[in-house]
Amino acid sequence: MCIRDSIQSNAFPDINCSSYIVMNAKTKEVLAGKNINLKRSVASISKIMTAILALESGEIFDMVTIEDKDTKMEGSSIYLKLGDKISILDLTYGLLLRSGNDAASAISRHIEKNDNFALKMNEKAQELNLSDSTFNNPSGLDIDDEAVSYTHLTLPTIL
Numbered sequence: 001m002c003i004r005d006s007i008q009s010n011a012f013p014d015i016n017c018s019s020y021i022v023m024n025a026k027t028k029e030v031l032a033g034k035n036i037n038l039k040r041s042v043a044s045i046s047k048i049m050t051a052i053l054a055l056e057s058g059e060i061f062d063m064v065t066i067e068d069k070d071t072k073m074e075g076s077s078i079y080l081k082l083g084d085k086i087s088i089l090d091l092t093y094g095l096l097l098r099s100g101n102d103a104a105s106a107i108s109r110h111i112e113k114n115d116n117f118a119l120k121m122n123e124k125a126q127e128l129n130l131s132d133s134t135f136n137n138p139s140g141l142d143i144d145d146e147a148v149s150y151t152h153l154t155l156p157t158i159l
């Protein structure tokens with residue numbers, strides 16, 4: 001059965017997952033969902049928010065010198081080396097295409113030199129009316145109180 005047919009007939013299939021949302025992009029009406037306000041890990045959404053801030057910074061052609069802190073990030077990586085010089089734009093590609101936690105670290109360090117990048121992320125979330133979202137770091141590596149609901153995950157894609 002096609003999702004489009006399901007939406008038109010309001011006969012949604014039984015979806016075996018902990019939560020999901022189907023939303024009309026024009027009206028923002030929730031057509032179907034399960035646990036749509038349940039807070040979920042922000043993982044990749046943190047990287048998208050980091051990319052938005054990087055691209056909006058006006059510094060996309062700035063060269064960033066990679067520091068030791070960047071090379072020691074856990075999880076997914078673009079394998080940055082100490083002393084590498086890479087543009088914000090190229091780091092953003094690595095952030096989004098390879099889910100590079102090291103790229104997230106370098107971007108945030110360059111854009112917000114005083115470690116307030118998470119504050120910028122949360123300010124941007126408020127600007128996008130994502131009041132139910134909390135960001136604590138640019139990579140989305142698990143932190144207990146960092147979460148977002150599926151309703152808020154959906155809204156930026158249809159704004």
